[in-house]
Amino acid sequence: xxxxxxxxxxxxxxxxxxxxxxxxxxxxxxxxxxxxxxxxxxxxxxxxxxxxxxxxxxxxxxxxxxxxxxxxxxxxxxxxxxxxxxxxxxxxxxxxxxxxxxxxxxxxxxxxxxxxxxxxxxxxxxxxxxxxxxxxxxxxxxxxxxxxxxxxxxxxxxxxxxxxxxxxxxxxxxxxxxxxxxxxxxxxxxxxxxxxxxxxxxxxxxxxxxxxxxxxxxxxxxxxxxxxxxxxxxxxxxxxxxxxxx
Amino acid sequence: xxxxxxxxxxxxxxxxxxxxxxxxxxxxxxxxxxxxxxxxxxxxxxxxxxxxxxxxxxxxxxxxxxxxxxxxxxxxxxxxxxxxxxxxxxxxxxxxxxxxxxxxxxxxxxxxxxxxxxxxxxxxxxxxxxxxxxxxxxxxxxxxxxxxxxxxxxxxxxxxxxxxxxxxxxxxxxxxxxxxxxxxxxxxxxxxxxxxxxxxxxxxxxxxxxxxxxxxxxxxxxxxxxxxxxxxxxxxxxxxxxxxxxxxxxxxxxxxxxxxxxxxxxxxxxxxxxxxxxxxxxxxxxxxxxxxxxxxxxxxxxxxxxxxxxxxxxxxxxxxxxxxxxxxxxxxxxxxxxxxxxxxxxxxxxxxxxxxxxxxxxxxxxxxxxxxxxxxxxxxxxxxxxxxxxxxxxxxxxxxxxxxxxxxxxxxxxxxxxxxxxxxxx
Ligand code: SF4
Ligand code: SF4
Numbered sequence: 001x002x003x004x005x006x007x008x009x010x011x012x013x014x015x016x017x018x019x020x021x022x023x024x025x026x027x028x029x030x031x032x033x034x035x036x037x038x039x040x041x042x043x044x045x046x047x048x049x050x051x052x053x054x055x056x057x058x059x060x061x062x063x064x065x066x067x068x069x070x071x072x073x074x075x076x077x078x079x080x081x082x083x084x085x086x087x088x089x090x091x092x093x094x095x096x097x098x099x100x101x102x103x104x105x106x107x108x109x110x111x112x113x114x115x116x117x118x119x120x121x122x123x124x125x126x127x128x129x130x131x132x133x134x135x136x137x138x139x140x141x142x143x144x145x146x147x148x149x150x151x152x153x154x155x156x157x158x159x160x161x162x163x164x165x166x167x168x169x170x171x172x173x174x175x176x177x178x179x180x181x182x183x184x185x186x187x188x189x190x191x192x193x194x195x196x197x198x199x200x201x202x203x204x205x206x207x208x209x210x211x212x213x214x215x216x217x218x219x220x221x222x223x224x225x226x227x228x229x230x231x232x233x234x235x236x237x238x239x240x241x242x243x244x245x246x
Numbered sequence: 247x248x249x250x251x252x253x254x255x256x257x258x259x260x261x262x263x264x265x266x267x268x269x270x271x272x273x274x275x276x277x278x279x280x281x282x283x284x285x286x287x288x289x290x291x292x293x294x295x296x297x298x299x300x301x302x303x304x305x306x307x308x309x310x311x312x313x314x315x316x317x318x319x320x321x322x323x324x325x326x327x328x329x330x331x332x333x334x335x336x337x338x339x340x341x342x343x344x345x346x347x348x349x350x351x352x353x354x355x356x357x358x359x360x361x362x363x364x365x366x367x368x369x370x371x372x373x374x375x376x377x378x379x380x381x382x383x384x385x386x387x388x389x390x391x392x393x394x395x396x397x398x399x400x401x402x403x404x405x406x407x408x409x410x411x412x413x414x415x416x417x418x419x420x421x422x423x424x425x426x427x428x429x430x431x432x433x434x435x436x437x438x439x440x441x442x443x444x445x446x447x448x449x450x451x452x453x454x455x456x457x458x459x460x461x462x463x464x465x466x467x468x469x470x471x472x473x474x475x476x477x478x479x480x481x482x483x484x485x486x487x488x489x490x491x492x493x494x495x496x497x498x499x500x501x502x503x504x505x506x507x508x509x510x511x512x513x514x515x516x517x518x519x520x521x522x523x524x525x526x527x528x529x530x531x532x533x534x535x536x537x538x539x540x541x542x543x544x545x546x547x548x549x550x551x552x553x554x555x556x557x558x559x560x561x562x563x564x565x566x567x568x569x570x571x572x573x574x575x576x577x578x579x580x581x582x583x584x585x586x587x588x589x590x591x592x593x594x595x596x597x598x599x600x601x602x603x604x605x606x607x608x609x610x611x612x613x614x615x616x617x618x619x620x621x622x623x624x625x626x627x628x629x630x631x632x633x634x635x636x637x638x639x640x641x642x643x644x645x646x647x648x649x650x651x652x653x654x655x656x657x658x659x660x661x662x663x664x665x666x667x668x669x670x671x672x
Contacts, residue, residue, distance in 0.1 A: 014393065014400040032400070034392065184384045186374050187391055188480025 001054040001146065002106070003046045006099055006113040006125065007073065009033040009065050013118065017220070024215045033065045035072075038114025044178035045144060046112050047077045055079045057108075061087055061098060068190075070199050075189035086203040091212040092120070096128035101204040103133065108170055110151070115140050115174040122213070126174035136167050139174030289331040291338065297368030303358040304328040310352035310360070315594040316345050319619055320612035324352050324360050338373050344380055344607055347616070348475050348599030350562040354590060363475070366599060370477025386603040387478050394467035394485070395433040396603065404464045407435075407442040413449045418496045419463035427452075427459040427532070428498035430489075430512075432505040433468050434637030440644065441637050447666035448504065448529065454543060454669050455536060459502070462492050469503075471511035471559075476600035483519060486511070490520045501526040506559035506636045507598070513564065528560055530635050530661060534569040537576045545670035547579030552664070553629035554582070555620060555643070556592035557636035570635050573661055577668055585623050593620050597638035617646035625652050635661045 011017065011026060012034040020027040043058065050056040057080045058073035060066045070081035087098040103111060111133075116123035123139060130137030142162075143154035146169075153165045156176060167173075230236050240246035260269045293302035306325050314323035322345050327335075330342065337343050346366050353361050373379065379387070389398035408415055416425065429448070434441035452459050470485035493501065501524050503509050512526040533540065554574055560566045567589045574582055587593040596616030601608060609615070621643055624632045632643055643658040 014398065015402065030402075032402075181381065181384075183377050184374065184379050184387060186480055187478060187484055189375065191480055191484070 001050065001109045003050055003054065003056045003110045003112065004103055004108045005039070005043045005046045005056065005058050005073070005078070006111070006129075007039045007043065007058055007060040007066075007069060008036045008095075008114070008117055008125075009060075009063060009069060010036045010117050010119045019218050019220065024218055026218070033063075035069055036114050036117040036119075038116060038175060040114075040182040041178040042112040042114050042173075042175040043073055043076065043078070044180060044182040045175050046110070047183070048179055049110070049144060049146060050077075050079075057082060059084060059099065059102060061095065067199060068194075071193040071197065072185045072190050074193045074197050075185040076183055080200060081197070082200045082202050084202050084204050086205060092122050092124035092128055093212045095125055096132055098204045099125075099129050100132035102202050103129075105202075110144075110146075110169060111135070111172045112175055113172070115176045123174065126172050130172040133172070135170055135172050137172040137174070138165050138167060140176050141173045142175075142177050143179060144173060144175075284332045285334065286332070288334055288336055289328070291336075292331060292365065292369055295368040295372065297364040299364075300359060300361045301328060301331065301365050304360050305358055307357060309355045309357065313351040313355055313591070315349055315351065315596070315616050315619075316347065316608075316612065318593075319614050319616060320345075322346070322611075324356065324362055328360075337369055338376065339378050341607055341611055343369060343373060344383070344600065344604050345611055346599055347558070347594050347596055347601040349558040349594035351558075351591070351594070354562060367475050367477050367479070370475075370600075371479050372477075374477045380604060380607050382606050383476060383600055383603050386600075387473065387476070387481065390468050390470075390473055390478075390485070391481055394488075395437060396468065397433065397437050399437045401467070402464050404431075404436045404466060405461075407437070407445055411446055411449075413446070413453055415449055416460040417463040418460040419465045421460075422496065423460075424497040425458055425460040426499045427457055427502045428493065428496055428500070429459045429461050430469070430501060430503040430505075430508055431461050431466060432503065432508055432637055434641070435504045436466070438637070438641060440640045444637070444640070444660040444662050445504070447660070447662045450666050451533070451662060451669060455533075455539060460496065460498070462496065465492055469505065469508035469511040471507040471515060472598070472600055472602065474511075474515065475598070482515075486516050486519050490516060490522065493522075493524065499525070500532070502529055502532045503527070504529055504637055506557040506564070507638070510559045510563050528566065528569065528635070530560070530569040530573055531566060533662075533665070534572040537572055540573075540665065540669075541576050544578050544668045546668040548577045548664055548668055549579035549581070550630045551581045551583060551628055552631040552633050553585050553624050553627055554588070554633045554661075555585070555595065555624070555639060556589060557634070557639065558592065558594050558598050560635065561592050562590060570633075570661055573665060574633055577664055580664075583627050583629060585627050585629075587623065593623065595620060595636075595639050595642050597636075597642050602638050602642070615642075615646055615649070617642040618650050621646040621650050621652060621656060625650075625656055629656065631664075632656055632658045633661050633664060634658060 012032040015032050018027040046056045056078045058070055058078040059082045060070055062083050062085045074081050084098055084102050113126050126139050127137050138153045138155055140156050141153050142156050145152050150166055150168050153167055155163045237246060292298040308325045311317050311323040311325055316322035346362050348363050348366055386396045389396050394401045431445060435445035467485050467488050470482040474482035509528045512524045517523055594616055640658050640660060647653060647656050
């Protein structure tokens, strides 16, 4: 079995986020990036699914910090790591086009990615990629088991409703959580990978992404007027009278 | 003569020798029995590791058990581990691997020099490489790897504690240049609310004394010693390289640290990697040399009954018992009392060797926290204040004061806070 995992760096929320001068994007100057948490789960699920014979390939678009990210994936147990070059980082549509071009070359049985990422919360990469490749897609996945020629997949709906799907492979899955918490990559292993392993590079043309959502404005949330604490029932009554309720 | 001599491989239920009945359990020990013929597979796995060798030197005298702080609140210690390894414990995948706080008390008494400070990191390193890391510890390691501090706080906010604090502090990341004292602030003094209280006290004391000091600011990273003892060797090396480069870039006469763990790292561990000797002092050592100057400057008193907890990494690991006591005794009006377990025999707070981030796991295998045990002792000697000089301890002991129902009876203060309180406003 061959499993692809798509990884992406997102702004790390330990830093204060600031909007840049265009008013449409985050100021990347002061940002620190980290692996999207859901992608970490996708990687973990892939590593749990992949046995001795299987191949787990981690893919990421070229970008700051992505080499370290891919070496970390190798340290955790991925068999290969591929960085896609020649793509302008854009929205989910452009990313889907780039990944589709990269994945078309080789025959994967499963393509896993995080259900969404903290930067746009769109959750569109999986579905758009599946559409581009003509594959089935299940998102919000919390469990995968591979069967003969297919996979049984658990999907979580709102209100805690769970559904079980049978999917034919190859398929694209948007992972919400792996069956175990993502494993730790010992620093010595990461360093060893940095010295001994290579990250393959694959050039994919900027083929455009189709319809994209466009950010028209970005602003920090407005701070609401603070709540007023009332001391006693009389004060409450006064407020209610003022509102014409009592 | 009976014929027992000729049948020594036969176990006898009844043994009568020369008419005397000597039947009893002991007569079955004439020949080796199965239970004394061990399968050494599991022990060998430990002793085969570089650093794990001394586990095999144990001759089961049990000296160590009486002094092991974890055995005091549960069942643990090198001899017990040795015995379990003989009868098939897979230490690489067992909670016993994470209970040792590397307090060094067993090594102090062990006639055979069985060294848990070597054994634990060696076995833990393999466990981590095999993916066996307790969840709470993994979170800490990930934070340190990602942000350079165990709390997972932004590295850029390492100097945020200086906000709304108008004492001068030279941040060498902004104002480079030579200083007499390069003060390594450490994680807890930078980020933990109670650590920040102590860090501010340190600044005030330094400034009153006219110390020419600077800090590394947002570039400073965790010293890595506890991570090393947790078995994360690669992370320790990365941090050591980072901090070493900063020490080289910022010329200074001496390195003064707030944290005994950092002291141990810079004094004993960094040199093995970098080949450099650091002129390092724990802050109590640096200030103890200035006791006379301090004494002449005290304007206030501290008229309270105070006891002192020796940090394992200043005391047993590095033999410094006097500097903190010199400072405490110099405080005007103080009534100093020792606890029974002090100096070489000091009890461990439970935070060393990764224990700081293993409270959940440890709680499952002990009947009370080490810090709780220690707090009870401080209350027993009648202390109103438990003085400490390790940044791990204030939060640990304050929690323990609450959980042992001693809230209001015992206050936990860093020595630097006590000194600062007697120095007045300028
Ligand atoms: S003191 Fe040393 S030799 Fe004695 S039981 Fe403990 S580890 Fe073994
Ligand atoms: S180092 Fe301390 S905690 Fe560890 S076994 Fe020895 S006495 Fe016990």
